[in-house]
Amino acid sequence: xxPVPEGIKAALTAWGSALPEGAVLSTDEILTRxxxxxxxxxxxxxxxxxxxxxxxxxxxxxxxxxxxxxxxxISRGKNWGYGDAxxxxxxxxxxxxxxxxxxxxxxxxxxxxxxxPGVTQQQLYERVQQEAPGFWMxxxxxxxxxxxxxxxxxxxxGHTPYGDHVRSTCGMEIVxxxxxxxHTGFGHFDAAKAAHVYPYGVGPILDGLFMQSNLGIVTRLGxxxxxxxxxxxxxxxxxxxxxxxQALIDALRPLRLRxxxxxxxxxxxxxxxxxxxxxxxxxQTGGKTPLPEPVRxxxxxxxxxxxxxxxxxxxxxxxxxxxxxxxxRRAVAGHGKLVFVTDTKLSLGRxxxxxxxxxxxxxxxARQLEGLTPNYGLLKGIPTDAPLLGTQWRLxxxxxxxxxxxxxxxxxxxxxxxxxxxxxxxxxxxxxRVEPLFRDYGFELLVTFTMLNERAMVAILNMAFDKADPRExxxxxxxxxxxxxxxxxxxxxxxxxxxxxxHKLHTPGDTFWQTAQNLKHALDPGAIIAPGRYIPPL
Numbered sequence: 001x002x003p004v005p006e007g008i009k010a011a012l013t014a015w016g017s018a019l020p021e022g023a024v025l026s027t028d029e030i031l032t033r034x035x036x037x038x039x040x041x042x043x044x045x046x047x048x049x050x051x052x053x054x055x056x057x058x059x060x061x062x063x064x065x066x067x068x069x070x071x072x073x074i075s076r077g078k079n080w081g082y083g084d085a086x087x088x089x090x091x092x093x094x095x096x097x098x099x100x101x102x103x104x105x106x107x108x109x110x111x112x113x114x115x116x117p118g119v120t121q122q123q124l125y126e127r128v129q130q131e132a133p134g135f136w137m138x139x140x141x142x143x144x145x146x147x148x149x150x151x152x153x154x155x156x157x158g159h160t161p162y163g164d165h166v167r168s169t170c171g172m173e174i175v176x177x178x179x180x181x182x183h184t185g186f187g188h189f190d191a192a193k194a195a196h197v198y199p200y201g202v203g204p205i206l207d208g209l210f211m212q213s214n215l216g217i218v219t220r221l222g223x224x225x226x227x228x229x230x231x232x233x234x235x236x237x238x239x240x241x242x243x244x245x246q247a248l249i250d251a252l253r254p255l256r257l258r259x260x261x262x263x264x265x266x267x268x269x270x271x272x273x274x275x276x277x278x279x280x281x282x283x284q285t286g287g288k289t290p291l292p293e294p295v296r297x298x299x300x301x302x303x304x305x306x307x308x309x310x311x312x313x314x315x316x317x318x319x320x321x322x323x324x325x326x327x328x329r330r331a332v333a334g335h336g337k338l339v340f341v342t343d344t345k346l347s348l349g350r351x352x353x354x355x356x357x358x359x360x361x362x363x364x365x366a367r368q369l370e371g372l373t374p375n376y377g378l379l380k381g382i383p384t385d386a387p388l389l390g391t392q393w394r395l396x397x398x399x400x401x402x403x404x405x406x407x408x409x410x411x412x413x414x415x416x417x418x419x420x421x422x423x424x425x426x427x428x429x430x431x432x433r434v435e436p437l438f439r440d441y442g443f444e445l446l447v448t449f450t451m452l453n454e455r456a457m458v459a460i461l462n463m464a465f466d467k468a469d470p471r472e473x474x475x476x477x478x479x480x481x482x483x484x485x486x487x488x489x490x491x492x493x494x495x496x497x498x499x500x501x502x503h504k505l506h507t508p509g510d511t512f513w514q515t516a517q518n519l520k521h522a523l524d525p526g527a528i529i530a531p532g533r534y535i536p537p538l
Contacts, residue, residue, distance in 0.1 A: 004046070007067045007068055007069055008046050008047070008067070008069055008093075010067050011047075011063055011064060011066075011067040011069045011093070012024060012026060012047060014063040014066075014067070015047075015049060015060055015063055015093075018056070018059040018060065018063060019049060019050070019051060019052075019056055019059070019060065020050075020052055020056075022050075023049060023050040023051065023052070023056075023099075024047060024048075024049055024050075025047065025048045025049075025050075026046065026047040026048070030048050031044055031045055031046075031047075031048070032044075034048055034077070034085050034086075034094050034096075035086065036084065036085075036086075036407045037083065037084045037085075037086045037407070038080060038081060038084060038391065038406050038407065038411050038412055038413035038414070038467070039083065039084070039086070039412075039413075039414060039498060039499075039500055040412065040414075040467075040473045040474070040476055040477040040480075040500075041477070041500060042084075042086050043086045043087050043088065043089055043090045043092075043499075044090050044091075045072070045087065045090075045091070045092055045093060045094045046069070046091050046092065046093055047093045047094070048093070048094045048096055049071075049093055049094065049095045049096065050096050050098070050099050051095060051097065051099070051100065052099045052100060053100065054100075054173060054175060054181060054219045054220070057095065057097075057100075057175045057217055057219055058175050058179040058180075058181060059179065060093075060095060061175055061176070061177055061178070061179050061217070061528065061529070062178065062179040064093065064177075064528050065177055065178060065179075065526050065528050068526055068528070069092075069093055069528070070087070070089070070091065070092040070093070070527070070528055070529075070530070070531050071092060071093050071094075071095050071217075071528055071529055071530070072087035072088075072092040072093070072094050072095065072529075072530045072533075073094075073095040073097060073117075073217045073529070073530065074094060074095070074096055074097065074098075074150070075097050075098070075117040075118060075147030075149055075150030076096075076097075076098045076117075076118060076120065076145060076146060076147040076150060077096065077098070078142055078143060078145060078146040078147065078150075079150065079154065080142060080143075080388070080391065080406055080413060080415075081391075081413045081414055081415030081462075081498070082154070082415060082496060082497070082498050082499065083498055083499035083500070084406075084407060086499060087499070087530065087532075087533075088499045088500070088502060088530070088531070088532030088533055089531060089532050092530075092531075095217065097116070097117035097118050097217075097219070098117075098118040098147075099118060100116040100117050100118045100219065101116060101117075101118030101119050101120070101123065102115075102116050102119070103115050103116075103119055103123065103124060103127050104116070104220070105196075106127055106128060106131040106132050107132070107196075108131055108132035108133075108134065108135070110197055111132065111134075111135045111224060111225040111226070111227055112170065112196050112197060112222055112223065112224050112225060113127075113128070113132075113137075113222070113223050113225060114171075114196060114220060114221070114222050114223075115148055115149055115220070115221055115222075115223060116149070116219065116220055117147055117149045117150060117218065117219060117221075118147065119147065119148050119149065120144060120145050120146065120147065120148070121137075121139045121140070121142070121143070121144055121145070121146055121147075121148055121383035122144035122145065122383050124137050124148050124223075125137055125139065125381065125382065125383055128225060128381075132225060133228075134227065134228050135225035135226060135227055135228060136160060136225060136226045136227075136228055136380060136381035137223075137225055137226075137381045138158040138159065138160045138162040138163055138165065138168065138225075138226060138381050139158050139159070139378060139381055139382070139383040140156050140157065140158045140165075141158075141378060141384075141387035141388075142156070142387075142388075143383070143384075143385045143387070143388050143404060144383045144384065144385055145385075146383075148221075148223060149218060149221045149223075151165060152165040152166065152169050152211075152221060152223065153210065153211045153212070153218050153221070154211070154212060154496060155211055155212055155495060155496060156496075157264060157450065157452055157458070158264065158378070158381075159263060159264050159266075159313075159375075159378045159379045159381075160226045160263055160264070160313075160315075160379060160380070160381055161226055161262040161263050161315060162224060162225075162226045163263065163264035163452065164264075164452055164453060165223075166208075166211065168223060168224040168226075169199070169207070169221055169222060169223055169224070170185065170195075170196045170197060170198070170199040170222040170223075170224060171183070171184060171185045171186070171187045171195045171196045171199070171207075171220075171221070171222040172184045172185075172187070172207055172210060172218055172220065172221055172222075173187065173218070173219050173220035173221075174210050174216040174217065174218050174219065175216060175217045175219055176215075176216050176523055176524070177216070177523060177524035177525075177526065177528045177529050181219075182206070182216065183195075184201065184205075184206045184207045184210075185198065185199055185200065185201035185205075185207065186198065186201045186202070187201070188201075195222070196222030209519065212496070212534050213516070213533070213534055213535060214520065214524070214529050214530035214531065214532075214533040214534065214535055215519060215520060215523050215524060215529070215535075216523065216524075216529065217529060226381065229315035229316055229317075229321075230316065230317045230318055231314075231315070231316060231317060231318040231320070231321040232313060232314070232315050232321070232342070232343075232379075232380065233313065233314045233315075233321050233325060233340050233341070233342055234311070234312075234313050234340070234341040234342070234372075234375075234376050234379060235310075235311070235312055235313065235314065235325075235328060235338060235339065235340050235341070236309070236310065236311050236338070236339045236341065236372065237309075237310035237311075237332055237335070237336040237337065237338050237339075238305070238306035238308075238309060238310075238336055238337045238339075239306050239307055239308035239309075239310070239335065239336035240306050240307060240336070240337075241307055242307040242308070244307065244308060244335060244336065245267070245308050245424065245427055245428065245431075245449075246424030246425060246427060246428045247335055247424060248267070248308065248310070248332065248335045248336060248424070249267070249422065249423065249424035249427055249449070249457075250423065250424040251331045251332055251335050252265065252310075252331060252332070252451065253422050253423070254331070255324075255327060255328060255331055256422065256451050256453075256454050257454050257455070259454075260323075260324045260327050260328070261312060261314075261324070261328070261451070262315065262316075263312050263313045263314075263315065263379060264312070264450055264451065264452055265310065265311070265312035265450070265451040266310070266311050266312065266375070266448055266449070266450050266451075267308055267309070267310045267448065267449040267450075267451075268308070268309050268311075268447070268448040268449075269307065269308060269309075269445070269446070269447050269448075270296065270299070270300050270305050270306065270307055270308075270309070271291070271296070271444055271445070271446045271447075272309075272390070272446045272447060272448050272462065273303070273305045273309050273371055274299050274300075274303055274305060275390040275393040275446050275462070275464065276371065276374075276386065276387060276389055276390040277303055277367060277370060277371055277389075278299075278303075279392055279393055279394075279395060279398055280393055280394050280395075281295060281299070282396060289442045289443070289444075289472075290438070290439055290442055290443055290444040291444045296444075302367075303367045303368070303371070304367060304368045305368075305371070306336070306337075308336070310336070311372075311375050311379070312379070312451075313379040313380075314328070325340060341372065341376060346369075346372075346373070346376060349369055350369065373386075374386035374387065385404040388404040388405070388406065389404060390446070390462070390464070391406040391409070391411040391413045391464060392406075392409055392411055392464075393446070393462075393464040394411075394412065394464045394465050394466045394472070395409065395410065395411065395466050395468075396466055396468065396469070397468065410466070410467050410468055411464070411466075411467065412463075412464065412465035412466055412467040412472070412473060412476055413462070413463070413464055413465075414463040414465075414476060414480050414498060415460055415461065415462060415463070415496075415498070416460075416461040416463070416480065416483055416484060416487070416494060417458055417459065417460050417461070417494045417495050417496050417497075418430065418458070418459050418461070418487050418492035418493060418494050418495075419456055419457070419458055419459075419492070419493060419494070419495045420449075420456065420457050420458075420459060420492055421455065421456060421457075422451060422454070422455050422456055422457050426492075427449055427457070427459070429490075430459055430487075430490075430492055431445075431447070433486055433487070433490055433492075434461060434483050434486065434487070437479060437482050437483050437486060438461075438463070438479060438483070440479075440482075441475045441476070441478055441479035441482070442472070442475050442479075443463055443464075443465070443475070443476070443479055445461065445462075446461075446462035446463075446464060447459060447460065447461050447462065448460045448462075458495055459492075461483065463476055463479060463480060463483075480498075480501065481504075484501055484504050485504070488504060488505075493505075497534075499532075499533065502532065502533065502534055503532075503536070505534070506536045513535065513536055516534075516535045516536075517535060517536065517538050519535075520535050520538070521538060
């Protein structure tokens with residue numbers, strides 16, 4: 001083992017005195033656990049700290065600054081595809097905030113909550129069900145145990161009309177590198193009544209500085225809840241032709257612009273859907289990659305999926321939903337098969353499958369329901385672990401335990417997330433650019449386009465690989481580098497980046513990053529908090 005530097009030794013001693021018993025760990029076992037990642041390369045921390053309060057975070061940062069030991073905060077370490085719990089560099093102390101898991105308030109009148117970083121999606125969902133049953137939370141597909149706060153400050157998104165999580169947050173508590181505590185918006189006024197219902201406060205808006213940055217550690221966040229609508233109707237559109245994507249997006253865009261479609265709308269290709277239901281057919285392909293086209297077509301038929309599969313929801317009053325459904329029917333006529341699903345229809349479908357199974361029938365319908373049900377729930381703000389099963393797509397020896405945690409199964413996963421104008425031509429141009437690169441490196445493209453707001457969409461390019469295969473792992477990194485380079489050159493810039501790819505965002509002389517560096521130097525002159533995260537080092 002490498003000798004521990006004196007600065008880290010001194011910091012460990014001081015942290016041991018300032019934090020609760022058992023909150024400072026540096027055993028080889030724990031460091032190895034926190035060095036796991038779905039990325040080809042991972043980093044190793046020097047220690048793991050478990051603060052239980054804002055005061056603990058203040059104390060650990062003061063100690064870190066005094067001994068010049070970098071600290072990398074994580075909410076729960078489930079930043080799948082973007083770095084997991086790993087810091088950008090080796091040797092940082094991981095501040096695991098999962099023990100700060102209090103829901104400090106749920107307001108059933110105004111539809112808002114105040115949470116700490118360790119609050120999980122499942123935890124908030126259950127609390128909202130109990131204390132604000134007239135509201136829904138919005139959740140991502142990162143699983144029941146993922147952090148609500150962590151996703152929001154990394155600009156993650158979900159599924160309901162509050163799917164843009166930045167737009168539905170209000171008021172932060174942040175600990176700065178010197179241990180001071182900052183409250184944004186109206187939160188710094190002791191008697192403020194509107195700290196978590198009016199996001200701007202008075203004076204400069206500082207909240208955005210602490211999203212996708214390393215300027216402070218967010219320890220509390222106000223989140224808004226979506227009022228449960230009078231009517232809810234899930235919709236699915238199956239587009240049979242691969243070249244039908246462009247026209248479909250252009251047909252849906254006016255509905256999104258006019259507010260007729262107000263939820264996030266997801267458009268996944270066939271492989272993105274199939275990968276959540278089964279693993280790569282290694283035996284069927286004889287080990288060949290990427291997936292041969294005849295096998296791909298066979299899987300489409302077997303699972304009843306289309307080349308492109310659209311899901312979203314219509315919410316509002318009954319008359320609003322009826323009107324929106326009519327407008328959607330008119331817009332997509334000739335572009336794909338539109339199906340509406342309600343609670344009643346979903347229940348009838350399950351009954352029909354149970355009946356048909358008695359006669360050995362209904363297999364395709366059962367698989368369609370298996371794929372539809374988790375998405376149906378997500379559009380109502382119900383968290384699920386089902387999407388995580390897609391991370392196991394390329395595993396040759398899948399786990400027998402049924403765990404969904406990608407780190408426990410040896411999954412390789414990299415997500416590349418470019419933002420596009422909401423135009424079909426841009427989606428086509430992106431696919432023409434990246435699909436050949438995926439094929440060249442031996443991967444099939446698993447992709448979802450999400451209409452996140454009225455004028456833009458995010459493409460989530462899934463690169464799934466088996467970390468047990470060294471050659472495939474090397475190819476995954478090479479493919480990631482090639483795709484990122486191509487996207488940056490073409491102007492389709494990712495909204496969120498893996499910790500190993502953040503340097504690819506930086507160009508010399510860029511005034512934007514220079515300004516961010518100036519802010520970093522002013523707030524954290526010792527570069528203690530998460531050095532290398534988004535903002536380039538000085």
